[in-house]
Amino acid sequence: xxxxxxxxxxxxxxxxxxxxxxxxxxxxxxxxxxxxxxxxxxxxxxxxxxxxxxxxxxxxxxxxxxxxxxxxxxxxxxxxxxxxxxxxxxxxxxxxxxxxxxxxxxxxxxxxxxxxxxxxxxxxxxxxxxxxxxxxxxxxxxxxxxxxxxxxxxxxxxxxxxxxxxxxxxxxxxxxxxxxxxxxxxxxxxxxxxxxxxxxxxxxxxxxxxxxxxxxxxxxxxxxxxxxxxxxxxxxxxxxxxxxxxxxxxxxxxxxxxxxxxxxxxxxxxxxxxxxxxxxxxxxxxxxxxxxxxxxxxxxxxxxxxxxxx
Amino acid sequence: xxxxxxxxxxxxxxxxxxxxxxxxxxxxxxxxxxxxxxxxxxxxxxxxxxxxxxxxxxxxxxxxxxxxxxxxxxxxxxxxxxxxxxxxxxxxxxxxxxxxxxxxxxxxxxxxxxxxxxxxxxxxxxxxxxxxxxxxxxxxxxxxxxxxxxxxxxxxxxxxxxxxxxxxxxxxxxxxxxxxxxxxxxxxxxxxxxxxxxxxxxxxxxxxxxxxxxxxxxxxxxxxxxxxxxxxxxxxxxxxxxxxxxxxxxxxxxxxxxxxxxxxxxxxxxxxxxxxxxxxxxxxxxxxxxxxxxxxxxxxxxxxxxxxxxxxxxxxxxxxxxxxxxxxxxxxxx
Numbered sequence: 201x202x203x204x205x206x207x208x209x210x211x212x213x214x215x216x217x218x219x220x221x222x223x224x225x226x227x228x229x230x231x232x233x234x235x236x237x238x239x240x241x242x243x244x245x246x247x248x249x250x251x252x253x254x255x256x257x258x259x260x261x262x263x264x265x266x267x268x269x270x271x272x273x274x275x276x277x278x279x280x281x282x283x284x285x286x287x288x289x290x291x292x293x294x295x296x297x298x299x300x301x302x303x304x305x306x307x308x309x310x311x312x313x314x315x316x317x318x319x320x321x322x323x324x325x326x327x328x329x330x331x332x333x334x335x336x337x338x339x340x341x342x343x344x345x346x347x348x349x350x351x352x353x354x355x356x357x358x359x360x361x362x363x364x365x366x367x368x369x370x371x372x373x374x375x376x377x378x379x380x381x382x383x384x385x386x387x388x389x390x391x392x393x394x395x396x397x398x399x400x401x402x403x404x405x406x407x408x409x410x411x412x413x414x415x416x417x418x419x420x421x422x423x424x425x426x427x428x429x430x431x432x433x434x435x436x437x438x439x440x441x442x443x444x445x446x447x448x449x450x451x452x453x454x455x456x457x458x459x460x461x462x463x464x465x466x467x468x469x470x471x472x473x474x475x476x477x478x479x480x481x482x483x484x485x486x487x488x489x490x491x492x493x494x495x496x497x498x499x500x501x502x503x504x505x506x507x508x509x510x
Numbered sequence: 511x512x513x514x515x516x517x518x519x520x521x522x523x524x525x526x527x528x529x530x531x532x533x534x535x536x537x538x539x540x541x542x543x544x545x546x547x548x549x550x551x552x553x554x555x556x557x558x559x560x561x562x563x564x565x566x567x568x569x570x571x572x573x574x575x576x577x578x579x580x581x582x583x584x585x586x587x588x589x590x591x592x593x594x595x596x597x598x599x600x601x602x603x604x605x606x607x608x609x610x611x612x613x614x615x616x617x618x619x620x621x622x623x624x625x626x627x628x629x630x631x632x633x634x635x636x637x638x639x640x641x642x643x644x645x646x647x648x649x650x651x652x653x654x655x656x657x658x659x660x661x662x663x664x665x666x667x668x669x670x671x672x673x674x675x676x677x678x679x680x681x682x683x684x685x686x687x688x689x690x691x692x693x694x695x696x697x698x699x700x701x702x703x704x705x706x707x708x709x710x711x712x713x714x715x716x717x718x719x720x721x722x723x724x725x726x727x728x729x730x731x732x733x734x735x736x737x738x739x740x741x742x743x744x745x746x747x748x749x750x751x752x753x754x755x756x757x758x759x760x761x762x763x764x765x766x767x768x769x770x771x772x773x774x775x776x777x778x779x780x781x782x783x784x785x786x787x788x789x790x791x792x793x794x795x796x797x798x799x800x801x802x803x804x805x806x807x808x809x810x811x812x813x814x815x816x817x818x819x820x821x822x823x824x825x826x827x828x829x830x831x832x833x834x835x836x837x838x839x840x841x842x843x844x
Contacts, residue, residue, distance in 0.1 A: 244824075244830075244835045245648065245824070245832070246647065248830055250829060250832075251830070252738070253738075271829060275740065276738075280741075283793065284737040284793075333647060395541060396541065399541060399543070401563070401743075401747045401772065402743075402771075402772075403742050403743035403746075403747045403774070404743060404777070405742035405743070405744045405826075405828055407742070408740040408741050408828070409828045409829075421779055423758065426758075429760050430756075430758060430760075430771070431573040431758060431760060431769050431771040432572045432573050432771060432772070433573055433769075457828070460828065461744070461828035463563075463744045463747070463748055464543065465541060465542045465562075
């Protein structure tokens, strides 16, 4: 059945955000407030963008904001990208979901707030998997995460650009999928993930785009001793994805870059979300809301549940 | 005389090949995507959709065991894998950008060492290519010397015809023998081929690009091209001709295997030396290697370009790096 999809924001919304970003960038760079602005510029295919780092105010006009601005640019502020991060204060374009990653990175002492100028975008949403590069942002093409976004108006930015137009109610596709998984028997869930992980080729795109995968020595690359099998086989694939989910528990702020980057369409955010839900239930903790020094899995408190110690 | 085959007959032919004990590898639904996988019946064959990964894994699997070892009270046993036991295989439904790739790889896998795993599979595989009737905005086979109806690398070549079915042309002797063997599935007569796909790509000046690469190992452009590169292996792993691999021993003290699996020059550890020194210590040096290998080194060594223009790297790059834009920028340099 052909569904009718509504366009979510007209071009004027994106044009306004784009203009505001350019104006802010020009000001910041010409006044010398920041050394660089990390943003998006148009990609080669219609509707696509590429991350860019601008240091010259004259290039501010290259920056854009569109439904194709999927990347979480916080990646470029991490230790993993230290070779490209300009020295000094840096401005970054951040959607609400990206800001949660920034909050997490601040909490983990990876960033200093005073070295950041956050240009928050009041965000309608970006396009999801399967949307053609030229397609508009509609109720049909919007990313799964954006259907359940709670941070369209980002808090804690130095400046917020754009105004979100009224949006329709979205069915929570991902929450429904997670509920379906939780209702499965362990054997069914095992089969579900076994099927998905069988496609994993260990290209590590999920790790490389993750703002929280900044370890200089990833456990999964170790070979003396080998922590887990690096070859794309069932045992190593399962181990890798479990390690990834566990290491991100209480840290992942739900930008879903891992899932977006996966060339094999593995629904990795279901794992992230499950872990986030566990953290909420067990510790009443939600990652990325405010910078916190330590997450629940890296902190010990006397009142912590110890019943599992037998 | 031109031969044709209906889609149903093509599927029945696959069924027969399977019944005869052949391995048939074809585009097949795998979860939400299409991959080249061994099929169990002709019905599973998905035609006209470009699989997410290339066909190279038919010859060069993601991971394969090259020897196994064991140790017990009597000593150590090491067993080689018998490449001679690899099954006769039919690779069917490969578009020209995939069908042309194995022949490009023959050069490196039989260069200073004959890689029996690759070469044995090559010897035992018949490639049935399929002309493309649809291109997307990442396709660029026409920019690197191929075309949507190029039969290079195919033993047999199928061209979709108006009203369904395919023209079926033998390209090699191997293909001719195959066609004669299964002639009962074919019909004669004329049929009108469907219009070819038309990738929006203009031919690249590969010689000019190579010239620039010769003298620009150190260029600030590499930084511009690759600062954004996240350092994953999606481009290399999906590429039909990227062929770097790693060899690891996995197992315990008493039992295990030596395995060969895909590697990627984008990975930070790719050239990490045991000493700790890494000659490609930053991402743009790694990206430079990717371009150098494809458009200079492989040309120097084998006179071929290591790219068939399938566009998978363009589609899969999480940060939107477009190899065409990089090459066009290089081409525009003096």
